[in-house]
Amino acid sequence: MSSALLxxxxxxxxxxxxxxxxxxxxxxxxxxxLMSLTNALDxxxxxxxxxxxxxxxxxxxxxxxxxxxxxxxxxxxxxxLITDRMLKMFKTSRPTKP
Amino acid sequence: MTELAGxxxxxxxxxxxxxxxFILSLKWMSSPRTARHGIWAGELGMLxxxxxxxxxxxxxxxxxxxxxxxxGSGIGVPLGFVHMTAVPQRTALSHAFGALCVTLVxxxxxxxxxxxxxxxxxxxxxxxxxxxxxTFTGSLMAAGKLQEVLPQRPIxxxxxxxxxxxxxxxxxxxxxxxxxxxxxxxxxxxxxxxPLIFGVLMIIPIGGADMPTVISLLNSYAGLSxxxxxxxxxSKLLIIAGALDxxxxxxxxxxxxxxxxxxxxxxxxxxxxxxxxxxxxxxEEQTVRSATAEEAAGILAAANRVxxxxxxxxxxxxxxxxxxxxxxxxxxxxxxxxxxIHPVAGRMPGHMNVLLAEADIPYDKLIEMDDxxxxxxxxxxxxxxGANDVTNPxxxxxxxxxxxxxxxxxxxxxxxxxVIKRGMSPGFAGIDNPLYYFDHTLMLFGDAKAFVNSIxxxxxxxxx
Numbered sequence: 227m228s229s230a231l232l233x234x235x236x237x238x239x240x241x242x243x244x245x246x247x248x249x250x251x252x253x254x255x256x257x258x259x260l261m262s263l264t265n266a267l268d269x270x271x272x273x274x275x276x277x278x279x280x281x282x283x284x285x286x287x288x289x290x291x292x293x294x295x296x297x298x299x300x301x302x303x304x305x306x307l308i309t310d311r312m313l314k315m316f317k318t319s320r321p322t323k324p
Numbered sequence: 325m326t327e328l329a330g331x332x333x334x335x336x337x338x339x340x341x342x343x344x345x346f347i348l349s350l351k352w353m354s355s356p357r358t359a360r361h362g363i364w365a366g367e368l369g370m371l372x373x374x375x376x377x378x379x380x381x382x383x384x385x386x387x388x389x390x391x392x393x394x395x396g397s398g399i400g401v402p403l404g405f406v407h408m409t410a411v412p413q414r415t416a417l418s419h420a421f422g423a424l425c426v427t428l429v430x431x432x433x434x435x436x437x438x439x440x441x442x443x444x445x446x447x448x449x450x451x452x453x454x455x456x457x458x459t460f461t462g463s464l465m466a467a468g469k470l471q472e473v474l475p476q477r478p479i480x481x482x483x484x485x486x487x488x489x490x491x492x493x494x495x496x497x498x499x500x501x502x503x504x505x506x507x508x509x510x511x512x513x514x515x516x517x518x519p520l521i522f523g524v525l526m527i528i529p530i531g532g533a534d535m536p537t538v539i540s541l542l543n544s545y546a547g548l549s550x551x552x553x554x555x556x557x558x559s560k561l562l563i564i565a566g567a568l569d570x571x572x573x574x575x576x577x578x579x580x581x582x583x584x585x586x587x588x589x590x591x592x593x594x595x596x597x598x599x600x601x602x603x604x605x606x607x608e609e610q611t612v613r614s615a616t617a618e619e620a621a622g623i624l625a626a627a628n629r630v631x632x633x634x635x636x637x638x639x640x641x642x643x644x645x646x647x648x649x650x651x652x653x654x655x656x657x658x659x660x661x662x663x664x665i666h667p668v669a670g671r672m673p674g675h676m677n678v679l680l681a682e683a684d685i686p687y688d689k690l691i692e693m694d695d696x697x698x699x700x701x702x703x704x705x706x707x708x709x710g711a712n713d714v715t716n717p718x719x720x721x722x723x724x725x726x727x728x729x730x731x732x733x734x735x736x737x738x739x740x741x742x743v744i745k746r747g748m749s750p751g752f753a754g755i756d757n758p759l760y761y762f763d764h765t766l767m768l769f770g771d772a773k774a775f776v777n778s779i780x781x782x783x784x785x786x787x788x
Contacts, residue, residue, distance in 0.1 A: 306367055
C-alpha cells in the first residue's frame with residue numbers, strides 16, 4: 227500500500243468523524259436542504275472529470291470525461307440553486323402580533 | 325514527501341481552503357439563521373476548487389471543458405427551479421447524476437491505468453465503480469417511482485433477496501478477480517453492468533412510504549462512491565466531500581429507519597417494503613362521529629391551543645396554502661397554533677418542513693415529534709390533515725399491529741381530535757386506525773383543501 231493511499235485513509239477517517247459530529251447537529255427542520263447541499267458539495271467530483279477532459283489521454287477517457295463534467299456540473303448548479311431557494315423560505319414568526 | 329512544483333502546491337492549498345469551506349458550509353446548516361452562509365461558503369469552495377483545477381498543468385484542451393460546463397449548467401438551472409413537492413425526485417435524480425460522474429471517471433481511469441494497478445488501488449477503483457453504478461440505476465428508479473412514471477407499488481417475488489445477493493456477490497467476486505489480475509480488461513464491463521442491474525432490482529421491492537429511507541441510503545452510497553474516487557485520484561478534497569456526504573446520508577437513513585421502526589440491518593441490506601401487510605380484518609362496524617366545517621370552526625375558535633398534524637396527504641391535496649390561511653385566522657383570534665412534524669411526514673427527510681415553509685408558515689411553529697408529544701395533553705384541539713399511520717395509537721398499544729413500535733404523534737391525548745379525511749379507507753400501510761373511533765375524535769370528511777377552506781370561511785364569518 228502506498229503512503230498516498232494510507233494518507234487518504236487517515237483523511238477519510240477524520241472527515242467521517244467530523245461529518246458525524248456536524249450532521250448530528252443539523253436541525254431536522256433543514257434535513258431536506260441539507261441533503262441537496264451535500265449533493266452539491268459531492269459534485270466536487272467534477273474536478274476529476276475536468277482533468278480527464280483537459281488531459282485528453284485517450285478518446286475514451288475524453289468522451290467519458292465530458293459526460294461526467296456535464297452530470298456533475300448540473301448537480302453543482304442545480305444543488306446550490308435549490309438549496310438557496312429552500313432556505314430563503316424559512317422565516318421566523320413576525321415579532322409584531324396584532 | 326516529494327517537493328511539489330509551485331503550481332501544484334498552489335492547487336493543493338486551494339483544495340485545502342475549499343475543504344475547510346465545505347466543512348463550514350455544513351456546520352452553518354445547524355440553524356436556519358446561519359444556513360444561508362453555509363451555501364455561500366459551499367459555493368465559494370466550489371468556485372475555488374474548479375477555478376484552481378482549470379490551472380492544472382496537465383490540461384491541454386479547454387474548449388470541451390467549457391462546453392461541458394455550459395451544458396451541465398443548462399441542465400442544472402431548471403433542476404434548481406422545480407416545485408417543492410418535486411424536491412424528492414429531483415434529489416434522487418441528482419444522486420443519479422453524481423453517481424454517473426463517479427462511475428464514468430472510474431471507468432476512464434481503469435482503461436488509462438491497467439495493467440499497472442496496485443492491488444489496493446484496484447480494490448478502491450472497483451468499489452468506486454460498483455457503488456457508483458448501483459447508485460446510478462437505483463436513484464433513477466427511485467426518481468421514477470417518486471415522479472410516478474414507475475409503479476409505486478412494491479414488486480416482490482419469491483427468493484428476491486437471494487437473487488439480489490447473487491448479483492451483488494458476482495460483482496464483488498469480479499472485483500476480487502480484478503485485484504488479482506489487473507490486466508483482465510474484459511472483466512471490467514461485466515463489473516459495471518451487474519451493479520447497474522442490481523440497482524434496479526434493489527429498488528423494485530420498495531414502496532412509496534419507504535422512500536425517505538431509500539433516498540437517504542442512496543445519498544450515503546453516492547457519497548461513499550465519491551470518496552472512493554478521491555482515493556483513486558489521490559484527491560483529499562474529494563475524499564473529504566465524499567466522507568461528509570456519506571456520513572450525512574448514513575445519519576439520515578438511521579433517523580428515517582428509526583422513525584419507521586425498521587431495524588438497522590433492514591436498512592443496510594435494502595430490504596425495505598418486505599412487510600406485506602393486510603388489514604387484520606376486524607369487520608365489525610364501529611361508529612365514528614363526524615362534524616361539519618361550521619362545527620369544526622366553532623371548536624377551533626373556542627380553543628386556546630391547537631396543534632396541526634400535517635401528513636403527505638395534505639401536500640397531495642395542495643392544501644398547505646389554505647392551512648396557512650387557517651393558521652393566520654386562528655392566530656389572529658389569539659389561538660396558539662403549532663405544527664407537529666413526524667420525521668417521515670413527507671417523501672424525504674425534512675420534506676414537510678420545506679412544504680410548510682414555502683406556504684409562509686414560520687419555522688418556529690414547526691415542532692419535531694419528540695418536542696411536541698409531551699404537549700398533547702394540554703392541547704385543546706389536534707387537527708390531523710392528510711396524516712394517518714403516524715397518528716395510529718395501535719403503534720403504541722397493539723402488539724399485533726404491523727406498525728407496533730413505530731414512534732407516533734400522541735394526538736389522541738388532546739382534548740379533541742379532528743381528522744380531515746376523504747373517507748374511511750385505511751392509510752398507506754393498509755392498517756386500520758383506532759384513533760377514528762374514539763369518543764373525542766371528530767371526522768371531517770372531504771378534500772383537505774376544500775375542507776380547510778370552508779373552516780377558514782366559517783371563521784371569517786364568525787368574526788363579524
